[in-house]
Amino acid sequence: MSRRKHSTLTEEDEPELDISSLIDVCFLLLIYFMVTATIQPRESDIGLQLPSSAASSVPSDLEPMLVEVQDDGSVIVNNDEKMDLGASGPKRDLPLLQQRLETYKLGAEAGGAEALVQVAVRGEAPQQSVVDVLNCLVGVGIDKVTFTDFQE
Numbered sequence: 001m002s003r004r005k006h007s008t009l010t011e012e013d014e015p016e017l018d019i020s021s022l023i024d025v026c027f028l029l030l031i032y033f034m035v036t037a038t039i040q041p042r043e044s045d046i047g048l049q050l051p052s053s054a055a056s057s058v059p060s061d062l063e064p065m066l067v068e069v070q071d072d073g074s075v076i077v078n079n080d081e082k083m084d085l086g087a088s089g090p091k092r093d094l095p096l097l098q099q100r101l102e103t104y105k106l107g108a109e110a111g112g113a114e115a116l117v118q119v120a121v122r123g124e125a126p127q128q129s130v131v132d133v134l135n136c137l138v139g140v141g142i143d144k145v146t147f148t149d150f151q152e
Contacts (some may be wrong), residue, residue, distance in 0.1 A: 064116035064146070065104050067097070071122045072128040092132050103139040118148045 068076040075083040075097050083097040101117070108115040117137060122132055137145055 029036040039078045052078060060106050062111060062113040062116065064118045065101075066118045066148075067118060067133055069119070069121045069125040069129050075127045075129070075133060092135070094132055094136050097133065098140060101136060101142060105140055106141055114144055115142045116144045116146070117142055118146045120148050123151070 022048070066078050068079070070076060075094065077083055077100055081100065083094065083100065100113075104117075105115040119130070119133060134145070137143075
């Protein structure tokens with residue numbers, strides 16, 4: 001009768017992988033990317049002044065500029081000047097609107113008044129178009145902005 005050998009398996013050392021240095025490298029990369037990342041300001045970081053409830057004692061000689069955002073995202077200034085159809089490029093610029101706002105602000109400053117802008121938005125207008133208009137206002141330096149009902 002053949003005898004079956006019962007061999008005892010010798011416990012060989014299991015290969016181990018020391019990952020402590022790998023963890024150190026991961027943390028160093030994380031710190032590197034956090035330090036070198038550029039932070040873009042959000043729209044909520046833009047400081048706009050809300051109008052006060054009290055009426056101004058001195059009436060302004062300068063009429064506020066009316067900026068309308070249409071359903072298709074186009075921008076109309078003062079009911080007759082068509083501006084950019086929509087923002088384009090990585091920064092979503094509106095060059096015609098920005099140029100018109102700069103002219104308006106310079107005229108207001110020359111007359112000793114503050115530049116006042118009213119923004120009217122159609123119901124189906126894209127939100128990104130409104131944000132693009134607000135970004136143009138901030139880029140020019142106009143901070144007196146009022147949202148109004150759309151007037152036809």
